[in-house]
Amino acid sequence: MTDIISASQDDLARRFPREPFATRHGLAGHPLFTLEALARLAQKLPRDRVEYNAGDLEPGVRPEDIRMLDMAPEDVVRRLESCNAWMVLKRVEVEPAYRALLEEALAGVARRLGHDSPAAAGFHDIQGFVFVASANATTPFHFDPEENFFVQIHGPKSFHIFDNRDGSILPDEELEMSPARHRTIPYDPKMEERAEVFRMGPGDGLFVPHLWPHWVRTGDGHSVSMAITWKSPRAERLNTLLYANGLLRRFGWAQAKPGTHPAWDATKIALYRLLRATIEPLRRTETMRRLLRGLVFGRQANYYYGKKA
Structure with a gap:
């Protein structure tokens, strides 16, 4: 059996789950991630599981300055090449085909870690988030409350990630979570000298540790990515x-x-x-x-x- 996600045994032994590291994956060209398949998915998901806005943003944009789009979600996906958009389809595991793919991907990682199942490896609450974006679109500075293997499926993308284990990038208050707060967090361009930047194309992946802040920008072409996420007991x-x-x-x-x-x-x-x-x-x-x-x-x-x- 070929694993969906491949990573070096050295990275899994020394860095997982504490530090980011590059991976590879086998989802580039998968039929579940064509724009038409994702348009149908956007139409099926509950509206609070689909978030989208204009894509021409800066990493530190203020939440109140993010421009919304007056389009149906499925139309945003179908017009991605021309409408200057960023979108995330949340909790795609509610659809059986995507759920099976997520579980298969993490089952392979679990085997590499010496476990016979994702649950045995501590992969709880498995979820999937699919990102679709126009060319030169930005996901502003934020952090994720999950651990995840991020996979780049179509198009180019740069991923800027920051080590905040000493609290010097984000204070403790900024890590507190609340639905009342927008996902974007304060960003200072001076931080960029501390970023680790991963240049990604189809087939490239990245392990993203729990709560590590990051921002992301697509290249000269539309992008499709997915975060394969879980929560360990500690997280x-x-x-x-x-x-x-x-x-x-x-x-x-x-x-x-x-x-x-x-x-x-x-x-x-x-x-x-x-x-x-x-x-x-x-x-x-x-x-x-x-x-x-x-x-x-x-x-x-x-x-x-x-x-x-």
């Missing part, structure tokens, strides 16, 4: 704490850095998980997800439904 616990801290800060209670008060951290994690378990059954429809986000976090939590330009 799940830290994410829960960061969400709890973000919620408390929203209501005026600033929180200390994770790990400063372990007992209080554990209490917040338990309470947030209880709250999430209580409301999760209500989040099964797009209408209820939108309503709950607005009630708990305010109107800005539904920013991708905002006014179009």
